Amino acid sequence: MDRKKLADLLLPGITKTIEDYEKMYPERNIEEGAIVTRYAPSPTGLPHIGNLFQTFISMHLAKQTSGIFYLRIEDTDQKRSIENGISKIIKSLNDFEIKFDEGAVSEVDEKGSYGPYIQSNRKEIYWAFAKYLIENDMAYPCFCTEEKLDEIRQKQEKYKSRIGYYGRYATCRNLSIDEIVKRVQNGEKYIIRLKSPGKFDNKFIFNDCIKGKMELPENDIDIIIIKSDGLPTYHFAHLVDDHLMQTTHVIRGDEWLSSIPIHTQLFRMFNFKVPKYAHIAPLLKDDNGTKRKLSKRKDPEASVTYYHEQGIPTEAVILYLATVANSNFEEWMDNNKDKTIDDFKLEFKKMSTSGALFDLEKLLNISRNYLSRLKACEIYERVLNWTKEFDLEFKELLEKYKEKSIAIFNIEREQAKPRKDYSCYSDVKNQVWYMYDELFDTAEKHYDFQKITDKQEIKTILNTYLSNYYSPEDDNETWFNKMKDMSDHLGYASNMKEYKNNPENYKGNIADISNVLRVALTTKSMTPDLYQIMKILGIDTIKKRFDLI
RNA sequence: GGCUCGUUGGUGAAGUGGUUUAACACGCCACCCUCUCAAGGUGGUAUUCAUGGGUUCGAAACCCAUACGAGUCACCA
Numbered sequence: 279m280d281r282k283k284l285a286d287l288l289l290p291g292i293t294k295t296i297e298d299y300e301k302m303y304p305e306r307n308i309e310e311g312a313i314v315t316r317y318a319p320s321p322t323g324l325p326h327i328g329n330l331f332q333t334f335i336s337m338h339l340a341k342q343t344s345g346i347f348y349l350r351i352e353d354t355d356q357k358r359s360i361e362n363g364i365s366k367i368i369k370s371l372n373d374f375e376i377k378f379d380e381g382a383v384s385e386v387d388e389k390g391s392y393g394p395y396i397q398s399n400r401k402e403i404y405w406a407f408a409k410y411l412i413e414n415d416m417a418y419p420c421f422c423t424e425e426k427l428d429e430i431r432q433k434q435e436k437y438k439s440r441i442g443y444y445g446r447y448a449t450c451r452n453l454s455i456d457e458i459v460k461r462v463q464n465g466e467k468y469i470i471r472l473k474s475p476g477k478f479d480n481k482f483i484f485n486d487c488i489k490g491k492m493e494l495p496e497n498d499i500d501i502i503i504i505k506s507d508g509l510p511t512y513h514f515a516h517l518v519d520d521h522l523m524q525t526t527h528v529i530r531g532d533e534w535l536s537s538i539p540i541h542t543q544l545f546r547m548f549n550f551k552v553p554k555y556a557h558i559a560p561l562l563k564d565d566n567g568t569k570r571k572l573s574k575r576k577d578p579e580a581s582v583t584y585y586h587e588q589g590i591p592t593e594a595v596i597l598y599l600a601t602v603a604n605s606n607f608e609e610w611m612d613n614n615k616d617k618t619i620d621d622f623k624l625e626f627k628k629m630s631t632s633g634a635l636f637d638l639e640k641l642l643n644i645s646r647n648y649l650s651r652l653k654a655c656e657i658y659e660r661v662l663n664w665t666k667e668f669d670l671e672f673k674e675l676l677e678k679y680k681e682k683s684i685a686i687f688n689i690e691r692e693q694a695k696p697r698k699d700y701s702c703y704s705d706v707k708n709q710v711w712y713m714y715d716e717l718f719d720t721a722e723k724h725y726d727f728q729k730i731t732d733k734q735e736i737k738t739i740l741n742t743y744l745s746n747y748y749s750p751e752d753d754n755e756t757w758f759n760k761m762k763d764m765s766d767h768l769g770y771a772s773n774m775k776e777y778k779n780n781p782e783n784y785k786g787n788i789a790d791i792s793n794v795l796r797v798a799l800t801t802k803s804m805t806p807d808l809y810q811i812m813k814i815l816g817i818d819t820i821k822k823r824f825d826l827i
Numbered sequence: 828g829g830c831u832c833g834u835u836g837g838u839g840a841a842g843u844g845g846u847u848u849a850a851c852a853c854g855c856c857a858c859c860c861u862c863u864c865a866a867g868g869u870g871g872u873a874u875u876c877a878u879g880g881g882u883u884c885g886a887a888a889c890c891c892a893u894a895c896g897a898g899u900c901a902c903c904a
Contacts, residue, residue, distance in 0.1 A: 318904090319904085320903080320904050322903090322904080352904060354903090354904080355902095355903050355904065357903090358903070358904085420902095424902085427901090427902090435828090438828065438829085439829090440828095440829055440830085440900080441828095441829085441900055442900070469902055478829095478830090489831095489832070489833095492831070492832070493831090494830080494831070495829095495830065495831090499900090502901085502902055504902090505902040506902055507902080509902095511901090511902070511903085511904090512903075512904050515904095531898095532832080532897090532898065533898055533899070533904095534898095534899090534904095535831070535832075535898070535899080536830070536831060536832095536898065536899040536900070537899080538831095539830095557832095559832095559833090559897090559898095560897090560898090562897090564838090568896075569896075569897080570897085571897085571898090601839075601840095601852085602839070605839060605840050605841075605851085605852085606840095606841080606851090608839095608851080608852055608853095609851060609852075612851095612852090630839090630840080631832075631833065632832080632833045632834075632896090632897080633833090633897075634838090634839060634840085635838065635839075637838055637839065637853075637854095639838080639853070639854070640838070640839070640852085640853050640854085643852090643853055643854085644853090650866090690865080690866080693866090694866095694867095695865095695866050695867060696865095696866075697864090697865055697866065698865065698866065699864095699865065728863085758861085758862080761862070762861085762862095765862095772861085773861070774860095774861060774862085775861080787862085788861085788862055789862050789863065790862090791862075792862035792863065793862075793863060795862090796862080796863060796864095797863095802863090802864090803863060803864075804863060804864035804865080805863070805864065805865095806863095806864075806865075807862090807863095808862065808863075809862095
């Protein structure tokens, strides 16, 4: 029997050849320098923030070079797949404006002419490629059982050799064709291994787009390319898919870096052009002084649903990830206020070679800035949307008092340097609850009076203000002048400088008076502009709240 | 254990041999601003770039060693 027939015996029923597949997928019509890249998750769960980071980078690079960003589903480990995994992945990325030019669009549909994009539908393609290797004596069947492999491993550990199926440990490597045929006909189970031509002592230079030049040993391990379930391993699928789909840049987590010897070897054995690789360092978390990879199980902020629940705008998350990707992004954004993130030129060279600590505080700061630049009505829509899922009580108030709510959100907003009160939608209620009678009346109140705490004096101030000074029609300036007048009248300094020079001449100052009004109305000593708050609350509410003191 | 990568402040980092007495941003602290807070303004916040050697007139940057950290070594991706 010759090798061609042997290949047929091992991987039966395959009619197409590599050449056939090459012809099926025409060369991509893209410009010089365009990046074709992909996100290739296994559908085992929702993406985490690290996946989002990676997809943001990939999509952005593809866009800025007029390239292609596609979604390929790596479901070759069928045990771990979850139900509707594909749709869930697509949806949660869509929330962050991560969109694909081609690839899977649901469990059953896809778009683009380089598919199928779901690996479990590509079995015969992988087999055709594996057959080619067998025919050319570059792959062979391995009959070793799990126990046998265990035995080899133990022996290697005992003699402190490198672990793996290679060299003299690769016992199935030199089986004769006759013997293979015999064992196959006996019904023995087998998998297909690569006959690695590499030598561990040979080094080669690899140039990563992010990590730069490094020296790596050749791969000499006869890795498995087709598993006993007939599906390919990651390494082999990567070769076949990224070749046929004409990926120019493989952008992925740096846990793959050590597989580079295998991957480049595979491409060379087929005489295929090796794609460029960019290995992204992971997002890290400080865990009692040591840094470790952000983990979905241990860290709530690692999961993308966290941002949804907290009401952190997805735009802010992306802005933060952009600054982590290229730290000059923030400065660029500051200097290019008229441009959007899409105009920013992301560079591999500026990406960190070691992982960055994930800084939630910084993210919230970015979020605060982002929200401060939105219009009051936009804030209203977004907060309302968020409450629909997470705070029905507040949702009803927002709907009932739409105009008023927008007015509240507009306090100190339309100015050159707007207030930055909210870092996320879930913050909003805590900041403005006292503006709604329903919430104020039922709240347990802790009045935060500061300097003036004497009940009688407080009452005097409130009554004097209401009967002699307050008028709902006053504009800001009039309102403030009246505050000054009242301060003078009651023996408090209306001029802060004056007060600082001669504090002993006064009972206090205008700030103390303002504090009394502020706290009586809101219970809080720190709020936005008091004039505007009073304007929105209205005379009736003001009276009612003063009466409570 | 083998292989590989990394180590600049509380954080993200800029920086690839000489206006660096280390940019910028977040955080923190102080002060300022005709109401508080926020914002804004001003200033402070690494005598020093993991440690030890070396190269050089000159090093955070180049070389070597050590320490520490990370990744990987599956019929998982």
